[in-house]
Amino acid sequence: MSAMFSWLTKAQSLFSPSASPCLTCGKRISGSSPFPGVCRICAESIPWIRSPRCLKCGRHVGCPDCTRSTEPSPIICNRSAVAYNSDMREWLGQYKYRGNERYALLLGLMLDRAYLTLKKEKQSTLLSREPSIIHRSWSADLLVPVPVSDSRLMERGFNQAERLADVLSRRRKVQQLPLLIRTHHTGKQSFKSRAERLADMKHAFAENPAVTTQFADLMKREVPLNRPVRIIIVDDIYTTGSTIRACAEIIQQIGLDYGYTIEVYSLTWARS
Numbered sequence: 001m002s003a004m005f006s007w008l009t010k011a012q013s014l015f016s017p018s019a020s021p022c023l024t025c026g027k028r029i030s031g032s033s034p035f036p037g038v039c040r041i042c043a044e045s046i047p048w049i050r051s052p053r054c055l056k057c058g059r060h061v062g063c064p065d066c067t068r069s070t071e072p073s074p075i076i077c078n079r080s081a082v083a084y085n086s087d088m089r090e091w092l093g094q095y096k097y098r099g100n101e102r103y104a105l106l107l108g109l110m111l112d113r114a115y116l117t118l119k120k121e122k123q124s125t126l127l128s129r130e131p132s133i134i135h136r137s138w139s140a141d142l143l144v145p146v147p148v149s150d151s152r153l154m155e156r157g158f159n160q161a162e163r164l165a166d167v168l169s170r171r172r173k174v175q176q177l178p179l180l181i182r183t184h185h186t187g188k189q190s191f192k193s194r195a196e197r198l199a200d201m202k203h204a205f206a207e208n209p210a211v212t213t214q215f216a217d218l219m220k221r222e223v224p225l226n227r228p229v230r231i232i233i234v235d236d237i238y239t240t241g242s243t244i245r246a247c248a249e250i251i252q253q254i255g256l257d258y259g260y261t262i263e264v265y266s267l268t269w270a271r272s
């Protein structure tokens with residue numbers, strides 16, 4: 001069993017029926033809940049983004065950023081599972097900063113919902129363009145987690161984005177590959193100006209030389225040549241989009257190098 005799946009199995013076994021208290025409120029779970037580890041009341045409080053107001057970045061409220069920007073975007077769109085409210089901040093904090101691994105499966109399953117929504121959305125677009133092709137279904141070819149720096153990895157012990165992508169990868173049978181590496185640590189982006197963020201991000205990511213052959217083989221094997229390659233960048237949170245855009249630009253460059261047209265999407269657990 002690979003390391004990737006052993007943590008998942010471990011995580012799933014933590015949700016075994018032997019009534020453990022709710023992961024988030026600590027109360028006893030009675031009856032069934034749509035999500036593992038949380039009680040029905042907590043599950044019902046999840047602020048799902050069911051239909052985004054901004055079709056570009058998936059934001060649930062009006063979005064001046066996307067309407068103002070005239071720059072071409074390296075991603076087709078971002079979709080997020082939930083709006084980042086105070087509850088979700090607490091859940092992410094438990095998972096990411098306090099290292100509570102039981103959240104990985106829960107958050108991963110929530111991200112899976114966002115994937116299904118994206119899939120449905122893309123399928124209906126395909127269908128409206130080519131109504132004769134009823135059987136055609138949309139799915140991603142590859143998941144690429146946003147990498148963290150080595151020092152972050154040491155400190156945290158895991159890459160939170162990779163763990164979320166693991167859940168999705170296993171449920172939807174879409175491969176995951178660490179196509180990118182983080183070349184330097186950029187600090188907290190939300191306190192910086194737009195110009196600072198852009199400058200910071202420009203060299204923050206690079207192609208991961210360890211997987212380039214694997215990537216080339218995968219593309220050759222998996223992707224029919226009559227359509228662009230669909231790659232989804234996976235991360236925990238979308239705030240300004242600068243991280244996702246920086247990653248997408250590298251992926252677009254890799255596509256050019258290999259001679260593939262790539263459609264880059266991003267799926268993030270929360271949209272702030």
Ligand SMILES: [Zn+2]
Pocket residue numbers: 022023024025026027038039040041042043
């Ligand atoms: Zn609860």
Ligand SMILES: [Zn+2]
Pocket residue numbers: 054055056057058059063065066067
């Ligand atoms: Zn937007």
